Amino acid sequence: MKFRGVGAGYRRVVIKTRMAALKVGSQAAGAHLRYLVRDGVTRDGQPASLYDRDSEGVDGAAFTARGAGDRRQFRFIVAPEDGADLSDMRAFTRDLMDQMERDLGTRLDWVAVDHFNTGHPHSHVVVRGKDEFGKDLIIAQDYLTHGLRHRARELATLELGLQTEQEIARKREAEITAERFTDIDRGLVADMTAERTIDMRPAASQVRADREVSLRQGRLKALERMDLAEQVSPGVWRLSEDLEPTLRGLGERGDIIRAMSRAVSRRGREANPEAFVIDPADEPPTPKAGRVIDKRLTDELGDRVGLVVDGIDGRVRHVEIDGDTAAEIRIGAVVQTGARAASRPADRTIAALADDGVYRPSDHRQRLLSGELKLPPGADADDLVEAHVRRLEALRRAGVVERWSEDAWSIPKDFTARAEAFEQGRRSQVRLLSAFDLESQIRSDGATWLDRQLVSSGRLDVAPQGFGAEVERALDRRRETLVRQGHATRGANGDWRAKPDLLAALERQEISRRGEAMAKDRGLPFRMPEPGEALRGKLADSVQLASGKFAVIEGHMDFALVPWRPVMERYRGQDIAGTVERSGHISWQLGRGRGLGI
Numbered sequence: 001m002k003f004r005g006v007g008a009g010y011r012r013v014v015i016k017t018r019m020a021a022l023k024v025g026s027q028a029a030g031a032h033l034r035y036l037v038r039d040g041v042t043r044d045g046q047p048a049s050l051y052d053r054d055s056e057g058v059d060g061a062a063f064t065a066r067g068a069g070d071r072r073q074f075r076f077i078v079a080p081e082d083g084a085d086l087s088d089m090r091a092f093t094r095d096l097m098d099q100m101e102r103d104l105g106t107r108l109d110w111v112a113v114d115h116f117n118t119g120h121p122h123s124h125v126v127v128r129g130k131d132e133f134g135k136d137l138i139i140a141q142d143y144l145t146h147g148l149r150h151r152a153r154e155l156a157t158l159e160l161g162l163q164t165e166q167e168i169a170r171k172r173e174a175e176i177t178a179e180r181f182t183d184i185d186r187g188l189v190a191d192m193t194a195e196r197t198i199d200m201r202p203a204a205s206q207v208r209a210d211r212e213v214s215l216r217q218g219r220l221k222a223l224e225r226m227d228l229a230e231q232v233s234p235g236v237w238r239l240s241e242d243l244e245p246t247l248r249g250l251g252e253r254g255d256i257i258r259a260m261s262r263a264v265s266r267r268g269r270e271a272n273p274e275a276f277v278i279d280p281a282d283e284p285p286t287p288k289a290g291r292v293i294d295k296r297l298t299d300e301l302g303d304r305v306g307l308v309v310d311g312i313d314g315r316v317r318h319v320e321i322d323g324d325t326a327a328e329i330r331i332g333a334v335v336q337t338g339a340r341a342a343s344r345p346a347d348r349t350i351a352a353l354a355d356d357g358v359y360r361p362s363d364h365r366q367r368l369l370s371g372e373l374k375l376p377p378g379a380d381a382d383d384l385v386e387a388h389v390r391r392l393e394a395l396r397r398a399g400v401v402e403r404w405s406e407d408a409w410s411i412p413k414d415f416t417a418r419a420e421a422f423e424q425g426r427r428s429q430v431r432l433l434s435a436f437d438l439e440s441q442i443r444s445d446g447a448t449w450l451d452r453q454l455v456s457s458g459r460l461d462v463a464p465q466g467f468g469a470e471v472e473r474a475l476d477r478r479r480e481t482l483v484r485q486g487h488a489t490r491g492a493n494g495d496w497r498a499k500p501d502l503l504a505a506l507e508r509q510e511i512s513r514r515g516e517a518m519a520k521d522r523g524l525p526f527r528m529p530e531p532g533e534a535l536r537g538k539l540a541d542s543v544q545l546a547s548g549k550f551a552v553i554e555g556h557m558d559f560a561l562v563p564w565r566p567v568m569e570r571y572r573g574q575d576i577a578g579t580v581e582r583s584g585h586i587s588w589q590l591g592r593g594r595g596l597g598i
Helices: 028-040 060-066 088-102 141-160 165-174 183-191 210-227 245-266 323-327 343-351 361-370 381-397 417-427 438-443 447-454 466-485 500-521 564-573
Strands: 014-021 072-080 110-115 121-130 197-199 229-233 236-239 288-297 304-311 316-322 336-339 400-406 408-410 430-434 489-491 495-497 534-545 548-555 560-562 575-578 586-590
Touching: 014 141, 028 060, 028 088, 028 110, 028 121, 028 288, 028 323, 060 121, 072 088, 072 141, 088 110, 088 121, 088 141, 121 197, 165 210, 183 210, 183 245, 210 229, 245 288, 245 304, 245 316, 288 316, 304 323, 304 336, 304 466, 343 361, 343 381, 343 417, 361 381, 381 400, 438 447, 438 466, 447 466, 447 500, 466 489, 466 495, 500 534, 500 560, 534 560, 534 564
Parallel strands: none
Antiparallel strands: 014 072, 072 121, 110 121, 197 236, 229 236, 288 304, 288 336, 304 316, 336 430, 400 408, 489 495, 534 548, 534 575, 548 560, 575 586
């Protein structure tokens, strides 16, 4: 079955497709559905909901659970150009999916949600990567590229009829001044010469310009005003090499600005685009605190999420992060943007041992065995050196270091900086400061972000409006809460003073309360680990407290809550052992002492 163009006058439908590979243990698939539902609204402005072939209000978590073992997932955006004129967007999508099932010869497990919050109504469809027999679903590339769009255009035209010449002309004319990559631009790029020129001079026998020529001439003049085209001689134009990426960037930038404006307006404030920061490169890379006021999919087929952050300095920022990281950050959370990735302990060790520009695993091992370098409690020298070599292998694939032999690695002089840059590229430029909003922090019995600001020697640089003003009020209210809880005092002259070790006392208070509450549900007694104590048990779960994220370590007779470290994620459900140090830090080991801190 071949699908290509359809007849003139057929209704245009944009179909965007993506086959998303699913990672084992990733939360991105479920988060993707939640964002689609949250970002969608119905025609009357009510919250959107998922639907499938037969039902409304479908449970997205159940759909995600059914596909937990799938290798892939198909995602579609169905955007009829005249979607606002369709009588029922859901019926249109259901008809399209029914036709897709007939074309593929199998029943599909799918859910969809309609979005009416933009100028162009559209549907998001997510299809499991399994057919009705439980085998991997295979969809031919030709069908993804042409077939589904062909079917959608047939259905739209069946309901609305063929487009009139006036409708077609009106839509094309709107593209002349559009700040995005249009169909007219596609035609210009397809017809330009190797020198990127377009000849618009009329033929000798041409009496009048046809409509398409007039559209192109108008578009070229608009592109000239954007510095994306220039007239090199009468009727001959040269297109900029940056034409397509610039126009696509302008389209994306416009989407971001609209999303930021909506987020600020929902807070009851007037949106001021002059205070918007879209590209982090537009300002110095100084970490800045702020509150998350919106989350949106920047790639509606992928898992990249844009956070709109209301900064403490009065500016509003848009920061893009991966879906798994975004799942940990709720609207209202306090984050730090522009944060540099901290260097790894392993990187610092490698740099220190490579005085002559060479790291030798044998030398590292010898220094550990001789006691010249401290070996973490319970760790094995061979395993520790092996962990450093694994780190170097990852950096070698990124072009940071070179491997000369089994026992010689070339380490550049700027190794630490390049390793940090590598981490910066892999990690988000967002750090979670508090998973709780300001109101929850004010009432909390734990060590909150507000408490860390109160005991900090530095002064917060806050704006007198927006989130900055809210933080100042929240700090005043938090002081009074701490006085009532007995963690601070007011002097005769009204001076506020925190008791020594405020943060440690608050953290211990919250852990104790939460642990005792969890003991009833888990059927195990809770205990508070002491400095110097050895811990051994199963990493069963994690819990988010105001004091931070904590791991639940289940022993044979009881369980404990200990500070969470991101590397722990890969060891969920496994037995681990560790030692509580006096600082509260815990040195963890797995198996024969492979340290989790590398």
